[in-house]
Amino acid sequence: AQKITQTQPGMFVQEKEAVTLDCTYDTSDPSYGLFWYKQPSSGEMIFLIYQGSYDQQNATEGRYSLNFQKARKSANLVISASQLGDSAMYFCAMRDGRGSNYKLTFGKGTLLTVNP
């Protein structure tokens, strides 16, 4: 079964508008971490934001915020005030496991295009 599901292969947004990228996850471990990465066409995977399973508040990093709904097992990324440079692939990832065997599992990604 897929552990990370990103249902939007592609999204379009107008510059300066906000956009939400969806991510749902599946795990039976009570302790896990959720991550969002951005991958521009250059290939580098850039870390954006992290949410821990026990964190009480939704994570925020500048224009990025994570809408964490634990009961629904969703961790959507919200990008406010989109910029042209935000056009890239966005990957949701989860790290769970036990002992020293934590694995980072990625979703298939969402291609975001910001229109001028």
Next chain:
Amino acid sequence: ETGVTQTPRHLVMGMTNKKSLKCEQHLGHNAMYWYKQSAKKPLELMFVYSLEERVENNSVPSRFSPECPNSSHLFLHLHTLQPEDSALYLCASSQDQWARDTQYFGPGTRLTVL
């Protein structure tokens, strides 16, 4: 140099060649990783090293051989590859292997096997 660096950035090799990919992290991390990213597929974890010891080998063919001489350097030795091995190979590092430890990635090596 800061962060995670990878060399070369691009590599074209024949099926009979032997080449190596290099990764170096300047973050003082204890864990390093190799990932493969093929077109239209999620990232696949290949190898994990923690404190220079291999802790994960994710059913990777033996034509890929990792080496971690110290906690800052990671190599991926390639020999007799197949065209389907063409992909972006990403190296990453994290402080340790706990769930909350963020993995930081290098820019990747784009490999083409002819």
